[in-house]
Amino acid sequence: MIEKLYKLKKNQTDQKLIQKATLEQEVDKIDSEVVFTQHKIDTATVDRFGAISDFLILAMHKDTMRLHIQKLLNRKNSLVSQIANLVNEIVELQKESEQFKYILDEEKKEKFKKILAAEEEAASEYVQSKYIRG
Known part of the structure; x- marks a missing residue:
């Protein structure tokens, strides 16, 4: 019974370690x-004929990327607390x-x-029987 409990706890520990690695x-x-999104924010520029041809659109684009970073950081903080638990x-x-x-x-x-005690007892009985017969 104790051995089964021991194996169960070992398996549960292994599962938790796998969960931790996944997180x-x-x-x-x-x-x-x-890092990738921050790099995109830092390198985003206005293109004359491109999709971002106005500074206002560029600002909106950068704000959207900053919001995305904030969401990612919130998710990361949640995961870090799960890892701690x-x-x-x-x-x-x-x-x-x-x-x-x-x-x-x-x-x-x-x-x-x-x-060992049983073997010692058997050995002493054998010696006694030899002594008595002897």
């Missing part, structure tokens, strides 16, 4: 998109897992001690 990848994507859950699961591991180790030690 961290998403944060990295957001960071790269923010996951880290706390992972720590708790690891603590529980270690407790079950300790219990399992203690049970193994007890079984080993019982086996």
Whole structure:
């Protein structure tokens, strides 16, 4: 029973670690998109015959990109808080897992001690029977 609980906690910990890695990848994507969008804001200019041929349109375009960056940063902050919560859950699961591991180790030690005691008793009985017969 303890072994099943130990394995369950290990599996839950592994799942949480996978979730954390997924969220961290998403944060990295957001960071790269923010850098890309900021670069676009910095390099956007007025083209004489292009889509952005007026300074007012350019300003609206830059404002839209800034709004997009703000939305990305809000999403990133949300993900970072989720990651922090996951880290706390992972720590708790690891603590529980270690407790079950300790219990399992203690049970193994007890079984080993019982086996040694039984072997010692059998050996002493054998020696006594040899001595009595002898």
